[in-house]
Amino acid sequence: MENKHLIDLSVKYGLSSEDTSKLVSMIYQVGIDDMDSPQFKRVANYICESKLIDMPAEDLIEELKRKGLTE
Numbered sequence: 001m002e003n004k005h006l007i008d009l010s011v012k013y014g015l016s017s018e019d020t021s022k023l024v025s026m027i028y029q030v031g032i033d034d035m036d037s038p039q040f041k042r043v044a045n046y047i048c049e050s051k052l053i054d055m056p057a058e059d060l061i062e063e064l065k066r067k068g069l070t071e
Contacts, residue, residue, distance in 0.1 A: 003035050005044065013048045023047060030061055030070045043069050 064070040
């Protein structure tokens with residue numbers, strides 16, 4: 001993992017490497033594949049801040065759509 005933003009989130013929220021991988025996978029599932037994009041960072045921050053890392057992927061996708069973070 002060399003993405004500075006993900007490293008910062010891992011430290012700030014105490015994410016394990018498994019949690020970080022899960023975070024990236026969930027964001028990819030909603031169609032955001034550029035880890036350096038502002039949208040990727042917003043979504044990652046929201047998931048971590050709201051402690052949604054363990055939410056089932058389908059529910060998380062709907063939550064992100066409701067919040068206007070994804071299409």
